[in-house]
Amino acid sequence: MTEYDVLRVFCGPDGDDGNELGVVRDGAAVPAEDERQAFARRLGFSETVFVDDPERGVIDIYTPTLRLPFAGHPCVGTAWLLGLPALITPAGRVRARRDGEWAWIEARAEWAPPRTLRQYGSAAEVDALPVPPPGEWIYAWAWQDEAVGRVRARAFPGRDDGIDEDEATGAAALLLTARLGRALTVTQGRGSQIVTAPRPDGLVEVGGRVRPA
Structure with missing residues (x-):
């Protein structure tokens, strides 16, 4: 059984709502793209993240039907979970910071x-x-x-x-x-x-x- 965390990202001021996110901290447990796509589909969240290098912050992002080079709420949620100064996505290096229950990323619109x-x-x-x-x-x-x-x-x-x-x-x-x-x-x-x-x-x-x- 592959273990994963479930987070709520972008919660409201009272801590409710937010978008659910699945994060597989051990990406090696689901190594192939087709396996990851199937796993994301089974979870059914809008996005699921696979962490391929927890020290460098290398991540891989999937919706239930496709792989994404970058996405906002997966990066914000994973930045909070890992507490790293940056994440590495296929689109580029995403600067990150965390403060208590808040997390921020910096990325390019393109x-x-x-x-x-x-x-x-x-x-x-x-x-x-x-x-x-x-x-x-x-x-x-x-x-x-x-x-x-x-x-x-x-x-x-x-x-x-x-x-x-x-x-x-x-x-x-x-x-x-x-x-x-x-x-x-x-x-x-x-x-x-x-x-x-x-x-x-x-x-x-x-x-x-x-x-x-």
């Missing part, structure tokens, strides 16, 4: 998978959206308070893998931050919270609360 960022006129419109049919990956968002950078968002992966709506997606928040060029506090899904900020070197910082599930 590392994130393509997303359609679709703005709506109000948070109520975003709340009322039905789940769209499979197709494009949609990040629906609206300003809650533009002056202070508060955003309401929901994420629809558009895949036929049982994940109709993603509770909290760091990569999409990263892309939105890069587009708007300002720090954001995003409330996504039921009540998950993502905080972001553009960095002067072209990176975007993404962070949130992490707790064991």
